[in-house]
Amino acid sequence: MTAAVVRGIRAFGHFWWDFLVGDTPELFLAMVVLVGLAFALRTDRTADIVVLPLLAIVALVGSAWRGRVRPGTRHDADR
């Protein structure tokens, strides 16, 4: 019974780790920074509507760039 509960908790934690961080920790980090900035910049009407999308764009393009296949490296089927 106890072992089953521990297994369940471990599987639950594993699911959320994979879901939130997985092999793209930079996207998780970007999300954390973005949420922090959203609160920090909420009084600055211009900065928030420019900075938040910009940060998301930089995170997306940077992460995709990091995931590209470079000459001479192995092609990972599901990275």
Add this chain to the structure above:
Amino acid sequence: MSATVILMLAVFGACCVEAVEALTIVLAAGTTRGWRSALEGSAAALVVLGVLVGAVGVPLIHYVPIDALRVLVGALLLVLGLSWLRKAILRASGHKAKHDEDAIYKETAASLAAHGSTGRRRDAAGFAVAFKGVFLEGMEVVLIVISLGASQHKLGDAAAAAGAAVVLVVTVGALVARQLSEVPENTIKTLVGIMLTSFGLFWVGEGAGVHWPGSDLAIPVLIGVFALVTAGAVALLKTQSPAVAAGGLHVPRTDGQAAP
């Protein structure tokens, strides 16, 4: 286009993608281990997922302040959307193998057939594989339904859109009797990723107290911005792609897990 319509489209698209992937596994389980166990496994997983939506989504709507809820689900949608978009960009630019339902079907069927023959009784392997396939693929849909539905107090509409997608995919799958390998999965995933990212960003801002110009009208604008960025990123990465010269890569996913 209102935010509700975009919400329904996002849920419908996400659910179509995951339903196609789940159907592939259920078909493999059904044809190799018997339909009774595969259908029972699928039904059991759908019931568990439905209970999750009710058990988690309804209390979220009633007891969590809307601003806190929007920051929380906005952050979740942002991670999920960016992750889907990243994967779609890499696939479209030839840096990542495309999802191949035919290969996954053959692989799952071969793996199940190796377990030996089954009679007419219930088959544990067929039940377990169908349950796992539907449950894992469905978990992301549950998260999307709860996130999008709870943030706009439209949980019923979001669940209905997800249900409609499942019915559509299963009906088409039954009619063509195959695993829907023709569905342009990467295109759908790209569109849904753009919508999830836009919703996520919008709600993180809204929840934190940011005043988007035009309120809900900012969502279509964000969608347009991320569509342009995605197209630009694909074009940029295509110039770097070794696969383009080699004619593209088509390697099936082999982990059997739900891919974000």
